[in-house]
Amino acid sequence: MSDAPLISVRGEAVLEVEPEIARVVVHVQSQESDRRDALDRLTERNRQCLELVRSYGDAVEKLETGGVSIVPLLKYKRREGDVRAYRGTVQIKVVVADFGVLGELVTRLGDMERTYVDGPEWLLRRDSEVYARAARQAAHEAVERARRYAEALGSRLTGLVELSDEGLGRAQDAGGPVTLAAAYGRAAGAPEEPEPIDLEPAKQVVRAAVEARFTVSPPDLEPR
The missing domain is CATH 3.30.110.170 (Protein of unknown function (DUF541), domain 1)
Structure with missing residues (x-):
């Protein structure tokens, strides 16, 4: 040594x-008294959401489904099988590389029926x-x-x-x-597209x- x-x-x-990059999580939901109706509504809203995100092309770096659930909602907690409705949820994860379109995308997603958006999470x-x-x-x-x-x-x-x-x-x-x-x-008389929200990275x-x-x-x- x-x-x-x-x-x-x-x-x-x-x-x-x-x-x-920025990551947002989109939750698409449906709630109907009939299980099939809830599933059909969820399928249609999920398709519309995916089409909207894909329309931004290369500005979106990653698009993936995080999870799907169909849950029965009971009328009375003590009586099993007494279902009042079925709630469906799809979680969609979106990674955006072009911050110039991020505010517009977030507001358009949030303007969709029974949809809410969490984010953005700013990342390297x-x-x-x-x-x-x-x-x-x-x-x-x-x-x-x-x-x-x-x-x-x-x-x-x-x-x-x-x-x-x-x-x-x-x-x-x-x-x-x-x-x-x-x-x-959308409410009656509302504009076709929402005003993009200003986001500061x-x-x-x-x-x-x-x-x-x-x-x-x-x-x-x-x-x-």
Whole structure:
């Protein structure tokens, strides 16, 4: 084992960047006294919702169904089989890459009959270059910090012993999602299309931290 003196340091980087994508969750519902009617209504509303989202083309990065349920609603909790209605729900997950159409899409979805929207959730892509940039800056900070310590001791860096990643993380600015709901469709005399809601993307904070150990030349510890 080398007897060279060691310097151990920590390097950190914090980047504040614009989000790359937005995720919204659409809940499409139906409620009818007959099971088949509830299912037919749900199928039709789900189709209309999917057609609307698909009409935005490449602006939508991902579209997938999160779950489907048909639930009987009982008249009296103590009497099984006494069904008053059937409620159907489809959950649709949408990832939007073009923020220019996001406000319009959210309001149009929320304007559909028995549909409500949760979102947007602002995100970076999992393979975003921002994470690699933060890691590089954290490593550079560790080297610079170690070099300053070495210079203070009259030494110089001679080698890297270990570099360990403390992990990358993302913290999103506080702010609740927008929820839009339409229980009964358009009212008489309402405009054909709703006014697009203004949405301001929330900054994403990306952190990276590393710990590093360097060998250094013998320090000059003589008093000056």
